[in-house]
Amino acid sequence: MxxxxxxxxxxxxxxxxxxxxxxxxxxxxxxxxxxxxxxxxxxxxxxxxxxxxxxxxxxxxxxxxxxxxxxxxxxxGPPPVPVQSAAGPAAPAVPTAPRHGSLLSRVGSAEWNLLTDEASWSGELYQILGRDPAAPPLTLDELPSLVHDEDRPMLTAMVTDCLIDAKPIDGEFRIRRADGGMRTVHMMGEPVLDADGSTASMWAVLRDVSxxxxxxxxxxxxxxxxxxxxxxxxxxxRLAVELQEAVLPPWRGSLRFPQRGPETLDLAAHYLPSSSSALIGGDWYDALELPDGDSLLTVGDLTGHGVAVTSGMAMLLGALRGMAVAGTQPGQLMAWLNQLLDASVQPALGSAVCCRYRPETRTLTWAQAGHPAPLLFRNGTGRALPTPDGVLLGATSGAAYGQAEVTLEEGDLLLLHTDGLVPRRWGSPRPGEAGSDEAAVQRLLDLAPRFDGARTAQDCVRTVVEEFGESEREDDACVLVARVGS
Structure with missing residues (x-):
């Protein structure tokens, strides 16, 4: 051969x-x-x-x-393997068969002599094609009988191009084994030419690439x-962003209440997205002038991210606005929001702070549900307001919420924020220092001198964003600033 x-x-x-x-x-x-x-x-x-x-x-x-x-x-080099001929007896068995799954068991060779119609296969090729080693090797005419019906035309075309046009073979086809299994075989080969340049035989290496x-x-x-x-x-x-933009207040920059008459509140707010999540969270802020002349100030956070959470936030904010317009006081408003969230189809937890400001007396009445207290800045210093009782929204049925009241002065600045504003790494205390929440609040209180020098609420919000806007936050955050005017 x-x-x-x-x-x-x-x-x-x-x-x-x-x-x-x-x-x-x-x-x-x-x-x-x-x-x-x-x-x-x-x-x-x-x-x-x-x-x-x-x-x-x-x-x-x-x-x-x-x-x-x-x-x-x-x-x-290749190991010595027996080769069988269609015209001759079977060769002795291979002393040591390649281990199953090894490369040698997945690569076999064959040659078909066109002059004598003899075929020879390596022992590995028998194993790949699932043929009995004692059986004679298949001729080129018989080989397509093993091939999947859809792949036969491709194999025929490759063999024809090789034998007639001396083109190399390089292609894959699926074969059905006698045990019913299907294997994918990659075949590479070329013609062997005689002295006259005519094709005398074809050889190929077949690899199981299943x-x-x-x-x-x-x-x-x-x-x-x-x-x-x-x-x-x-x-x-995209849906969450569109829903959030549709629900959050349409005003950008500064807002003044009342919109007609003497200026009593200078307002500004900002939303800061999470740096660790591509999804929108359930944070909100809102400021609303109520029918009786009071002003509603609120921020809150519904746990989680995505459309479902943003939809839940929209439900809570809509209910909060409706109850505030109807005259509901902050403590009772928190209780009804808790009942609403507790009865919702998708249970969730939320935190919120709700303030009602009366300009005639400069009285701020507020309640909270598991939320950071408002920060009051006066004459270059700041402090957190004493916190009335209030658990997270949705945490327990029938919860009661306390209510607190404080009288503000001209020039006072009130800051409401959600707990994602200050990253936890800023809140990690040193030994002997206050806990992380207290340290986080202190970082905001340290901005008091800069707030004291600011001309507008928008300038104060800008200061907060400059301080925390570039930080690595794990959660979304909102900040709302209200400055008491004359």
């Missing part, structure tokens, strides 16, 4: 063993590094990004394992899943 060489070229010299050993060492080192990345990848099956990362690492490790064994075979293709499909599927997840997240964020 002809050798696996075209007549117009000589055999290539084998590579130097030392250079191949160096490549093997590099491959194994890289495989170890990729495997370390795979072990560090998230194992949460519900996370599309984590699944995609692990699938890519698995595919890379799989390919590097194959490369390692390819290089080892290149260094050591596991590799399965890994690649997993990567593709997890990538598609990740893309769908990102698209859903982007859509949800």
């Amino acid at each position: 002809s050798s696996h060489l075209s007549a117009d070229r000589s055999a290539a010299q084998p590579p130097q063993r030392g250079s191949v050993d160096a490549l093997i060492s590099q491959t194994r080192r890289l495989r170890g590094e990729v495997d370390a990345v795979r072990r560090d990848a998230p194992v949460d099956g519900a996370d599309p990004h984590g699944r995609w990362q692990r699938a890519l690492c698995d595919l890379a490790v799989h390919q590097l394992n194959d490369l390692d064994e390819h290089l080892a075979q290149l260094r050591d 596991e590799l293709r399965r890994s690649q499909r997993t990567v593709s599927e997890t990538r598609d899943s990740l893309q769908r997840h990102r698209h859903i997240a982007q859509t949800e964020r």
